Amino acid sequence: MNKVYIIIFAFLFTFAFGNLSAQQVKKAEKGIFLLKGGTLHTITAGTYVGDILLKDGIISEIGREIASAPNAKVIDCTGKHIYPGLIDSGTRLGLSEVSSVSVTNDFSDLGDFVPHMKALTAVNPNAVAIPVTRVNGVTTVFTKPSGGTFPGTGALIDLFGYSPEQMSAGSERVILNFPSTGKRGRFDRRSDEDIKKDAVKAQKNINDVWDNAIQYMKMDSSAKAENQKWMTNNPQMDALLPIVLGKAPLFIEVNSKGDIEGALDWLKDKKIKAVLTGVAEGWRVADKIAKAKIAVITGPMLSVPGRDNDRYDAAYTNAGKMSKAGIKVAIRTDGSENTRNLPFNAGFAAAYGMGVEEALKAVTINAAEIFGVADKYGSLEKNKVANLFVSNGDPFETKTQIEKLYIRGWNIPLESRHTLLYDEFLERTPGLK
């Protein structure tokens, strides 16, 4: 009799530990994969039924038919759809684990002028939200710091890897929060005059910073021209150098109509590259943004209008209106744990005027172009990074299932905390008895 109990106990014990270990997802699979007969949504070269070969982390071949590939594992994708991995152009994924628990948040450091704070440093490759996000087809995200005027430098990362270096997609961008003349929220009790004063003061700070950055750039350039040793300890200014030199774009977070106009004005006499982010009221000044030929990262679509008097669908329609005005638009969720809703944000933009094709570009090739990585990301093309997924339909449609996921050519298990808890608890054992 005792033996029976021991066996039962041992069984339950194993069971319990089995479940504990199930909190980690399975290992990814390395290999050469030949995906045959799927509908390839290439984004840049049309949509057709064909084959795609993933080898050494890249798309090594793509076409209507790839006859054979040595040592390749062949995966039948007949009737399935293949899309490039979706790119979320603004998140805090990996920088925050539980947003209300401050010790788990690494997206904001002290100081108003800290452009040298690098998001990539603080990305946690094992953040629980990362698998949760990628199983919805989002393979790459821009993760960014926030708070203050120059909160730091965001990083484009692939959602697979065990160190920030492994995850880096090779693009980092400095962020400027343009002075806002809007209210921060309902709790903001500042008078209109005070808000204006704060904005003017913030604007003056930015201009001062900018003058210093120009001076710094001149000193740096002349030192380098004369091959002098240029000893400094000014990481803030070092972070701004590529922007002042016009080599990398400045990401300017700006939302209300007046502030967007202010940012465009501010940029006028500066010979720098810039991208506007947020841009909630871009629809009000779309012609001006288009004329300035500045690309835009906008979202989330699933938010309420910035003003109480605006149409209920202002945030749904914004991306489409800007896109129609000729602006290059990428979409972001601005999320952390629910970055997985990127396809639905794009779906709402598509439904409210943007159309599916443009919305797809906004989460693939447009994003890649804005981040300067279109040679590697954003479409199904030969020699691009093998970030893609196989689905049973339109990835924006809510009930569509992702059936295969590849990041950098690795076959990623479609597991996350959410799926594992489902597997464990759908039919809980023991149940009531």
Added chain:
Amino acid sequence: MNRYRFLLFSFLPLMVHGQNVLIKNGTVLTVTQGTRENTDVLVTNGKIARIDKNIATPQGVNVIDATGLYVMPGIIDCHSHIALDVVNEATSPVTAEVNVGDALDPLDVSIYRALAGGVTATHAMHGSANAIGGQCETLKLRYGTVNPDDLRMQGAPRTIKFALGENPIRVHGEGNKISPNSRMGVEQVFRNAFSEAQLYMKDWDDYKKGITKSSPAYNLRNETIADIIKGNILIHCHSYRADEILMLMRVLKDFGVKKITFQHVNEGFKVAPELAAFGATASVFADWWAYKFEVYYSTAYNAAILTKNGVVTSINSDSEELIRHLYHEAAKTQKYGNLTDDQALALITINPAKQLGIDKMVGSLEVGKDADIAIFKGHPLSVYAVPQKTLVDGQVRFDIMKDPDDMRVDINPAEKYASFYESNVNSEEDGCLRGISETLLQEGNSNYLRFKYSQNQDH
């Protein structure tokens, strides 16, 4: 609340009841009686009079052509704070005596935006600062009225908010240095409140029977809790963790209380068999998680697990943003758990109606029920669905063809727009403590008293 007042001229003057309308030739998603193609819905005096093919248009009845459109029951949000001036009476762990029905705001523009998402009824709830919070009010979204009473849904049972876990602990334990300061303390708040009410009931019984000569002092808090024990008030309890859910069911069993809907209930999936056995119901988010520690071990498959374990489940918004696309939130259960169309639609129609005790009146398209109807272009469970018209009691309260560009009535010619709120467009989606987190971030402090007295909703 320093908020603009909005109103739609086009909806004035309005009638609260008694509209006649014929919705022609739509795909009718009854939810409870299947889907019927090319079917008409006749509304007489604000009630559904007939659902049939080719109904002849009676004289004087407005016709809505629903050819190519989907006609479904108006969406019901079982957890909402829109149309309220205030949400929390955070002055004691027990405030059963207060009622959010005393603080209705019929001019809240969120009502219109909810209608634009097909929502016709909401459960306007007290916040989660107190273990036993205030009483709630079930509303019909009759936007256009200036009379708060017009929002109340006649015939809806009384409901009350309970709250477990972090919120009452933070407000009272950490903020006020009084119990509850832990989940142990939360249990004792309930046991104490129910026991007090039992004694209060006995005192009145003794007095009525002549056993005692002087009457006990009337106490509205105890009266309310006594009504809960008698089964006259439905409990809707903010909850997250499995342990606290089990705790409250034990307490309720001890005091003979049978009806409860657990709200949020992110770990409901862990105790789905226990919830089903108790007869408790669950009102959940589609996918919100990880915004606080007590929702870290969550799954978007929660609604599917609960449904498949026999728990009557609804999906709620708890948000002025999410309430605008509950149809999309419900569709997520098809991605996360493969629910059928009818199962998914039930999560935002008949199931919340059951949880609010109003399923005899609303929640499905059936003859005799209120004509609370949402008309969609595209199937409502598709991400491409766009709500076209929303009717409450047969009265069109949202019409996409008549949607105004400017929602203001009191337009100030000197002011081109209303204020721009950065927080609106940078929603952090951290659910229950959203507004509060913003306050803390802005002010850079962790003073919970501030959080307690702020006007922000803590859900």
